[in-house]
Amino acid sequence: MPNILFAEMRQETASFNPFPTDYSMFRQMHGLQIIEKYQGTKTEISGFMDVMAEKEGIQLIPTMSAASVSGGAIPTEDLQRLINEIVTSMAAVASENKIDAVYMCLHGAMAGETEGDPEGLLLDRVRGVVGDVPLVASIDLHAILTDRMLELIDVVVPFHTYPHMDQYETGQRAANCLLKLMDGHVKPETVTVKLPLLVRGDELITATGKYGEAIRMCQEIEASETGLSAGVNIGNAFTDVPELRTNVLIVRDGDRTQAEEDARRIARFMWEHRELFKAELISVEASIDVARQTNGLTVFSDAADATASGASGDSNEILKALLKSDFERKCLVPIVDQPAVEKAIACGEGGRVKLTLGGTLDPGRFTPLELEVDVLRTYDGHFAYENGLPGFGGQVVILRHQNIDILVVERSLFFVGQKVFASHGCEPADYAIVVVKSPNGFRPYYEAIASQICAVDVIGSTSANLNSLPFKNVARPIFPLDEVNLEI
Numbered sequence: 001m002p003n004i005l006f007a008e009m010r011q012e013t014a015s016f017n018p019f020p021t022d023y024s025m026f027r028q029m030h031g032l033q034i035i036e037k038y039q040g041t042k043t044e045i046s047g048f049m050d051v052m053a054e055k056e057g058i059q060l061i062p063t064m065s066a067a068s069v070s071g072g073a074i075p076t077e078d079l080q081r082l083i084n085e086i087v088t089s090m091a092a093v094a095s096e097n098k099i100d101a102v103y104m105c106l107h108g109a110m111a112g113e114t115e116g117d118p119e120g121l122l123l124d125r126v127r128g129v130v131g132d133v134p135l136v137a138s139i140d141l142h143a144i145l146t147d148r149m150l151e152l153i154d155v156v157v158p159f160h161t162y163p164h165m166d167q168y169e170t171g172q173r174a175a176n177c178l179l180k181l182m183d184g185h186v187k188p189e190t191v192t193v194k195l196p197l198l199v200r201g202d203e204l205i206t207a208t209g210k211y212g213e214a215i216r217m218c219q220e221i222e223a224s225e226t227g228l229s230a231g232v233n234i235g236n237a238f239t240d241v242p243e244l245r246t247n248v249l250i251v252r253d254g255d256r257t258q259a260e261e262d263a264r265r266i267a268r269f270m271w272e273h274r275e276l277f278k279a280e281l282i283s284v285e286a287s288i289d290v291a292r293q294t295n296g297l298t299v300f301s302d303a304a305d306a307t308a309s310g311a312s313g314d315s316n317e318i319l320k321a322l323l324k325s326d327f328e329r330k331c332l333v334p335i336v337d338q339p340a341v342e343k344a345i346a347c348g349e350g351g352r353v354k355l356t357l358g359g360t361l362d363p364g365r366f367t368p369l370e371l372e373v374d375v376l377r378t379y380d381g382h383f384a385y386e387n388g389l390p391g392f393g394g395q396v397v398i399l400r401h402q403n404i405d406i407l408v409v410e411r412s413l414f415f416v417g418q419k420v421f422a423s424h425g426c427e428p429a430d431y432a433i434v435v436v437k438s439p440n441g442f443r444p445y446y447e448a449i450a451s452q453i454c455a456v457d458v459i460g461s462t463s464a465n466l467n468s469l470p471f472k473n474v475a476r477p478i479f480p481l482d483e484v485n486l487e488i
């Protein structure tokens with residue numbers, strides 16, 4: 001009976017967020033608990049397990065899963081400990097069982113404070129344990145595809161949708177690739193074209209944008225006779241590491257020449273349209289004007305403080321602008337602020353308290369805002385996201401100042417969907433303005449209830465205005481930070 005070992009390590013790093021993601025921020029699962037918790041979720045691991053369940057005689061052996069909300073770089077010791085524990089859990093199984101194949105579920109855009117390629121480091125150690133067995137990895141399309149990762153993975157399987165809706169299908173694709181490799185009939189030929197290109201903006205939305213056209217070319221390749229995997233990894237533009245760039249990835253069975261031709265064709269397409277891959281932002285004042293002229297809900301996308309991209313989540317820029325304006329209808333604003341939560345809890349539900357909001361994690365960018373608020377409700381912070389996975393914001397409070405409700409959490413969360421609000425008693429549809437901390441991932445959750453969407457131009461460590469960020473490590477020149485002449 002073939003044994004397939006699998007493990008997960010995911011976090012997305014924003015290098016310009018000064019608040020580190022330490023070991024304690026990784027939610028961990030071990031052994032069979034991983035199967036129990038992931039069964040029935042809309043995740044890569046669930047898709048992978050469902051395909052494997054259809055095959056007779058395959059034994060899945062889960063070892064360790066570690067995942068954190070996106071955030072700052074991981075301190076060296078914390079990263080070493082995490083990788084050591086994952087590798088040790090895999091080595092323990094490998095010492096007692098023959099391992100026939102490995103599936104690694106990765107995000108791909110992690111960065112340590114001193115390590116630019118944590119996934120490559122993990123894979124190197126995993127290879128040391130399992131040797132030369134078939135190894136497939138699924139990755140986010142924001143992954144930074146490093147040379148080391150490409151060397152160590154037999155077939156890389158990236159997401160195809162942005163906003164990400166195909167995690168489950170990506171797990172299925174990874175499982176099917178691994179089964180083909182285990183049969184021994186395929187010889188994967190991986191080709192990448194490296195593009196010095198950082199991308200933002202609405203044209204990345206795969207259902208409607210130019211990037212979607214490139215992805216559909218990839219899907220045609222995957223559907224062809226020798227196609228194994230194809231994608232365009234755009235990197236997380238805020239993970240400032242040397243290999244940050246856009247990569248076109250093609251994996252074909254045995255046909256390197258065709259894979260090279262495909263990769264060049266799609267790379268040319270991306271490069272020709274590079275001017276389109278810039279975000280169009282509007283000022284916060286103009287955004288409030290849009291909301292004023294809108295009857296229903298206007299969603300404000302605070303991409304600059306997107307916890308989903310790795311920002312700190314303690315920006316109060318939009319909150320300040322709302323207070324300054326004469327906007328009177330109901331607004332909902334999330335913020336990460338542990339001291340404010342503690343103060344509100346000490347005051348108690350129904351009380352009124354003076355506290356400061358914002359600027360506790362990224363004080364170089366945001367200055368605290370003093371405010372008198374009503375403490376509406378308090379929560380223990382446990383809830384479930386739309387994909388079925390648990391979220392935990394530490395203690396959570398809902399505060400009110402005039403027409404503004406403020407969801408304050410102790411620990412960073414994905415402020416992307418509706419459930420992060422609704423689970424804490426705030427139904428987004430009841431508000432005139434809802435602030436999400438997400439550049440585009442929120443769209444599938446809000447399109448049905450939003451009358452308008454504004455990409456708000458405020459400061460932050462994940463600003464879509466890339467020229468505003470202090471890049472140090474990314475290889476230059478790179479578009480749009482620099483002018484680049486390129487022949488593909």
Ligand SMILES: [Zn+2]
Nearest residue numbers: 140141142164
């Ligand atoms: Zn992503």
